[in-house]
Amino acid sequence: MSLNVVKFPVFPHLKKIIFPPRWLILFFLFLILNPVSSYAQEDLSSSWFNYHRVNMLVFLIFFFAVIVIFIERAKVGKSLFIRRIAGLDAIEEAVGRATEMGKPVLYISGIEDVDNIQTVASMIILGNVAKMVAGYETPLYVPVCMPFVVPIAEERVKEGYAAAGKPEAYNRDNVRYISSEQFAYAAGVNGIMMREKPAANLMFGSFYAESLLMAETGLATGAIQVAGTANIHQLPFFIVACDYTIIGEELFATSAYLSKEPKLLGSLKGSDLAKAIIMIILAVGALLDTLGITHFASWFYIE
Amino acid sequence: MGTGEILWNGLALFLTLSIFSILYKDNPFYKIAEHLVVGVSAGYFAIILYYNSFIPKVWVPVVHESKFLYILPTILGVLMWTRFSRKWSWVSRYPIAAYMGIGMGVAIPVTMQAYILVPLYATMQPIGFTSMALFNNLLVAAGVLCALVYFFFSKEHTGAFGGVAKVGIWTLMVGFGAGFGLTVMGRVSLLIERFTFMRDYLQKLFGF
Numbered sequence: 001m002s003l004n005v006v007k008f009p010v011f012p013h014l015k016k017i018i019f020p021p022r023w024l025i026l027f028f029l030f031l032i033l034n035p036v037s038s039y040a041q042e043d044l045s046s047s048w049f050n051y052h053r054v055n056m057l058v059f060l061i062f063f064f065a066v067i068v069i070f071i072e073r074a075k076v077g078k079s080l081f082i083r084r085i086a087g088l089d090a091i092e093e094a095v096g097r098a099t100e101m102g103k104p105v106l107y108i109s110g111i112e113d114v115d116n117i118q119t120v121a122s123m124i125i126l127g128n129v130a131k132m133v134a135g136y137e138t139p140l141y142v143p144v145c146m147p148f149v150v151p152i153a154e155e156r157v158k159e160g161y162a163a164a165g166k167p168e169a170y171n172r173d174n175v176r177y178i179s180s181e182q183f184a185y186a187a188g189v190n191g192i193m194m195r196e197k198p199a200a201n202l203m204f205g206s207f208y209a210e211s212l213l214m215a216e217t218g219l220a221t222g223a224i225q226v227a228g229t230a231n232i233h234q235l236p237f238f239i240v241a242c243d244y245t246i247i248g249e250e251l252f253a254t255s256a257y258l259s260k261e262p263k264l265l266g267s268l269k270g271s272d273l274a275k276a277i278i279m280i281i282l283a284v285g286a287l288l289d290t291l292g293i294t295h296f297a298s299w300f301y302i303e
Numbered sequence: 304m305g306t307g308e309i310l311w312n313g314l315a316l317f318l319t320l321s322i323f324s325i326l327y328k329d330n331p332f333y334k335i336a337e338h339l340v341v342g343v344s345a346g347y348f349a350i351i352l353y354y355n356s357f358i359p360k361v362w363v364p365v366v367h368e369s370k371f372l373y374i375l376p377t378i379l380g381v382l383m384w385t386r387f388s389r390k391w392s393w394v395s396r397y398p399i400a401a402y403m404g405i406g407m408g409v410a411i412p413v414t415m416q417a418y419i420l421v422p423l424y425a426t427m428q429p430i431g432f433t434s435m436a437l438f439n440n441l442l443v444a445a446g447v448l449c450a451l452v453y454f455f456f457s458k459e460h461t462g463a464f465g466g467v468a469k470v471g472i473w474t475l476m477v478g479f480g481a482g483f484g485l486t487v488m489g490r491v492s493l494l495i496e497r498f499t500f501m502r503d504y505l506q507k508l509f510g511f
Contacts, residue, residue, distance in 0.1 A: 055420070056412060056415060056416060056420065059415060059419070059420065060411070060412065060415060063415075080457075081457060081458075082456045082457065083456055083457075083458065083459050083460065085456075113402075113406070114399065114402060114403050114406070115402060115403055115405070115406020115407065115409075115410065116406070116410075117407070117410070120403070148383075148399060148402060150386075151386055151392075151395055151396075151399065152399065178341060179340075179341045179344045179345055179348075180344070180345075180348050181340075181344030181345075181347070181348065183340065184340045184341045184343075184344035184345075185341075187322070187336070187337045187340050187341060188337065188341045190325065190337070191329070191333070191334065191337045194325065194328075194329035194333075195329060212490075217325070232478075232479075232482070233482055233486070235479055235482075236479040236480065236482050236483035236486070237483070237486075239476075239479060240483065247475065248454065249454045250454070253456045268456055269456075269457060272455055272456055272457045275451050275454065275455065276455075278419070278423060278451070279448055279451050279452075281423065281427075282423060282426055282427060282444065282447065282448065283444075283448065285423075285426075285427030286426070286427050286428060286429070286430050286440070286444045287430075289427055289428055289429045289430075290429040290430050290431060290437075296427075297424060297427040300420055300423050300424045300427070301424050302416050302420050302421060302424070
């Protein structure tokens with residue numbers, strides 16, 4: 001039977017993963033068997049395939065497959081349950097409060113560039129916040145740190161206003177580039193907080209040492225603050241200075257929940273399954289290690 | 304102390320105090336310092352990018368080494384300037400897409416290694432109650448498992464599952480508390496350094 005006639009009506013893209021094209025199989029065989037490679041390779045720069053990291057490749061392929069399967073499920077309309085995150089209500093509450101007070105909402109997307117997944121998640125949340133504020137006719141200020149983020153933030157805010165049926169309310173000047181220098185950006189944002197006195201500060205993205213400077217200033221101005229980051233080292237500062245904090249992976253879950261995008265929902269469900277498998281591996285590995293069987297754990301060792 | 308040192312260190316002292324002045328309220332001194340640092344950083348980065356990116360990564364490879372492949376990313380970079388035109392701004396999506404794609408591609412294996420495989424291997428240690436080290440390993444493994452349960456989004460945090468998730472969030476909070484204390488210590492050290500600088504300057508200036 002030819003591989004090409006196998007029917008995969010539910011997951012059309014899954015077929016490509018399980019039965020990849022012949023050229024892809026040959027390519028991987030070439031990588032694995034290419035004459036320069038060997039288990040005893042010393043000079044890795046001369047090889048295309050690092051045998052010391054086969055476990056990493058297996059992990060990547062496995063997680064990739066799991067996530068693609070769930071994305072396909074989401075695409076065909078399967079109901080994928082995601083629990084509601086407390087911070088989501090806090091965003092709506094903050095925007096609502098700003099509207100009642102007739103003051104603006106300030107959205108800070110962190111200081112990393114668009115190649116950082118947290119910034120991408122932040123941009124997705126920004127689109128939904130823009131839609132929300134457009135509905136209430138509340139001004140939205142978006143000071144940006146990285147130049148590449150500016151066009152994306154502009155597009156997201158513009159789309160949000162258009163989705164709310166108020167494209168004319170979009171003001172391009174409200175998405176402002178401040179500075180790529182961390183503390184110059186923090187100083188600029190603090191200045192906006194002190195002068196414009198936004199009633200709600202939403203901080204989602206990748207933050208570093210500037211997190212407390214901004215969150216503390218926002219607290220001093222009396223704004224309701226909701227923050228979220230996957231940078232573990234900055235979470236304590238948001239927890240002490242903000243009203244609500246979205247912790248770690250909740251940031252990505254928030255973006256998936258708000259957007260209802262099948263790709264994001266599917267990848268979130270896929271990562272849940274991956275976490276369950278990691279937990280099993282961890283428990284089994286610790287127990288086997290206790291019994292003196294260390295071989296299992298060594299499969300996960302990376303040089 | 305020479306005249307130059309007096310002037311430059313005096314300016315540094317003035318700017319330090321100007322930034323501190325926001326602790327009272329927004330004022331012209333803070334505005335001067337804020338606008339100065341934002342403006343200077345923009346100019347500084349423009350020069351840094353010119354000498355650290357344009358010269359070694361575009362000018363030298365293309366003009367001196369005839370590596371014309373470097374023109375491709377340069378064109379992508381130039382396309383970003385189409386943002387200034389309302390008609391052509393859509394073109395800038397191509398360099399952004401390329402930048403994001405390359406960034407993600409590089410980040411995925413690195414993240415997989417640093418945040419999944421390395422911690423996973425480090426957590427798989429012998430556990431038990433017979434010694435403090437084994438008990439410590441047990442606490443770490445249990446804490447990691449409970450914290451992972453907290454980050455499950457496919458199930459409501461109710462019943463026994465919710466109880467485990469609650470232990471997970473408490474574990475995270477203990478970690479955050481330790482992190483907070485450590486960083487605040489570092490920040491206090493920075494504050495002490497600023498105060499020491501101001502004290503030394505005034506001592507040298509007035510000779511007391």
